[in-house]
Amino acid sequence: MAREQDFREYLHTIPEFGLEEHKTSEFVAKTLREAGFDVTEGLGGHTGVVGIFDSGKPGPTMAVRADMDALGHIVDGKHVAIHSCGHDGHTAMALAAGEEIIKEGIVKRGKLKVIFQPAEEIGQGAYTIVDSGVLDDVDYLIGQHVRPIQEAKLGQAIAALYYSASHTVEFEIKGQRAHGARPHLGHNALHAAALAILAATGIQPNPERSFSVKATRCLCDSGATNAIPDKVLLAFDMRAGDNDTMAELNEKIKIAVENAVAAFSCTCTCKTLIDLPAAEYNDDMCELLEDSIAEVLGRENTLPAQTTPGGEDFCYYVIAKPNLHVGFYGLGADLKPGLHQPNMHFNTEALTYGKKILKTAVSKVLGENSKYNGEHNR
Numbered sequence: 001m002a003r004e005q006d007f008r009e010y011l012h013t014i015p016e017f018g019l020e021e022h023k024t025s026e027f028v029a030k031t032l033r034e035a036g037f038d039v040t041e042g043l044g045g046h047t048g049v050v051g052i053f054d055s056g057k058p059g060p061t062m063a064v065r066a067d068m069d070a071l072g073h074i075v076d077g078k079h080v081a082i083h084s085c086g087h088d089g090h091t092a093m094a095l096a097a098g099e100e101i102i103k104e105g106i107v108k109r110g111k112l113k114v115i116f117q118p119a120e121e122i123g124q125g126a127y128t129i130v131d132s133g134v135l136d137d138v139d140y141l142i143g144q145h146v147r148p149i150q151e152a153k154l155g156q157a158i159a160a161l162y163y164s165a166s167h168t169v170e171f172e173i174k175g176q177r178a179h180g181a182r183p184h185l186g187h188n189a190l191h192a193a194a195l196a197i198l199a200a201t202g203i204q205p206n207p208e209r210s211f212s213v214k215a216t217r218c219l220c221d222s223g224a225t226n227a228i229p230d231k232v233l234l235a236f237d238m239r240a241g242d243n244d245t246m247a248e249l250n251e252k253i254k255i256a257v258e259n260a261v262a263a264f265s266c267t268c269t270c271k272t273l274i275d276l277p278a279a280e281y282n283d284d285m286c287e288l289l290e291d292s293i294a295e296v297l298g299r300e301n302t303l304p305a306q307t308t309p310g311g312e313d314f315c316y317y318v319i320a321k322p323n324l325h326v327g328f329y330g331l332g333a334d335l336k337p338g339l340h341q342p343n344m345h346f347n348t349e350a351l352t353y354g355k356k357i358l359k360t361a362v363s364k365v366l367g368e369n370s371k372y373n374g375e376h377n378r
Contacts, residue, residue: 003099004351007031007092015070015081015088018119019128021047024068028091028116035099037114044128047118052111053102055366059110060139060374062365064358065129065314066094067120073342084344086146086335091116093144093351097358106359107366110374113138123166123274126313130320138321139374140365142285143314143328144354146346148339151306152332154347157357158303159290160281161330164210165246166311168274170217170235171196171257175266177230186228190220192261193232196268199256200236205248210241212309213249235273239309243278276311277319284372285327292360293329296353306330310339323377329357 001009014023025047032039037051047068068091070081083089098114101107115134119125129135145161152158173193178186197215205211217235236253240246254270261268286305293302318326333350337343365372 002096002352004092004096004355005348007095008089008348008351011088011091012083015083017072017081018069018122018124019046021068021118024091025049025116025118028068028095031095032098032114036102037098040134043132043134044130046128048125048128048132049116050134051098051114053107054111055107055109057109059366060372061111061113061137062140062362063113063115063135063138063142064094064097064362065115065117065141065143066090067117067125069119069121069125071121071340075342082342084342085121085339086333086344086346087120089146089333089346089348089351089354090144093354093358096351097355097362100355101359101362106363108368109370110366112362112366120313123276123311123313126316130317135317135321135324138324139377140285140372141317141324141326142289142358142361144331144358145312145328146333146335146350147330148335149332151308152303152330154332154334154350155297155353156301156303156332157293157297157353158306158330159293160286160305161328162279162281162305162307163276163312163315163328164307164309165240165243165278166274166276167238167246167250167272168216168235169238169250169253170233170271170273171268172271173232173234173261173266173268175228175230175264178228180226180228183228186230187265188228189232189266190229192264192266193218193234195263196234196257196260199260200253203249203252203256205245209245210239210309211245211249212239213253239311241278241307246278274311276313277315279312279315279328280318281327282325285325288361288364288372289327289329289357292357292364295360296356325376331357
């Protein structure tokens with residue numbers, strides 16, 4: 001079994017929630033040190049890890065980013081962590097690529113950073129990496145994600161995977177409790193929430209742009225069935241293909257809910273739970289990944305850019321660091337039945353392809369006679 005498959009097999013047995021990836025980060029740090037990287041743990045005060053290899057020669061700084069966290073699922077009545085989004089595979093690919101990059105002397109100039117990020121699933125991990133300062137001197141950053149079989153099969157890869165903006169908000173709706181026999185004495189927060197859900201369906205940005213708004217959770221505090229409830233927590237998941245449309249959705253959902261609950265003499269406050277921007281990549285990094293994929297898998301298996309309605313906090317990096325050049329590709333792995341499903345599985349042979357793509361991309365940037373000089377970030 002290949003090294004990357006061994007790594008993934010072990011990581012799959014120790015899934016951990018976001019910002020709790022202690023066993024994972026410990027394993028990552030140990031493996032990086034043994035490979036010859038200078039390692040820093042606890043990035044941003046949390047569980048992020050970076051391995052740094054400095055050639056000692058002038059040149060740009062390139063970073064490879066992999067996420068580490070697992071998702072929560074209810075199994076047999078228990079809330080458990082499961083690697084149902086493939087982050088164990090992403091970590092395994094980056095670790096194996098890092099080992100071989102040093103062993104084979106691929107870095108001829110500049111500096112390589114292999115960044116292992118926590119908490120992608122809860123939309124907080126990228127913030128911790130930015131806060132740590134580890135990206136301050138980085139010129140080029142690439143990432144990757146295994147894809148469902150409907151998007152890319154084993155032996156294929158998507159040169160540029162564009163994520164949509166993803167925004168989750170939660171409204172706390174407050175009314176006034178009353179006996180079920182005397183509803184006129186109260187303000188029904190649950191009725192207000194029902195109208196708010198209906199009002200949200202009327203939000204209509206430009207139909208030429210992709211977007212969606214839907215209620216995803218409604219929690220009522222009343223345990224009694226013969227009482228008017230005075231509090232509801234109502235969450236909405238919103239998606240948009242671009243950041244301007246998301247800004248419009250965010251403004252309109254607040255207006256819709258506030259006006260709807262006011263019809264029942266209720267009030268509300270809004271809290272943002274997840275805020276992920278839409279992807280914005282640089283042409284040079286898209287070209288780099290396209291050429292790297294073609295070199296490993298063949299041009300015929302290099303799929304064109306695709307847009308997914310899913311969100312990814314990798315997209316925050318370029319918002320925080322506008323001079324950073326970024327790219328992100330999707331790896332075919334015959335993944336079924338779908339991401340975020342507890343029985344998700346994929347062909348781990350894909351990890352070897354992913355490792356080779358990462359190595360090839362690094363060699364094109366940090367190898368001799370490279371056209372990538374990082375001048376955009378000077």
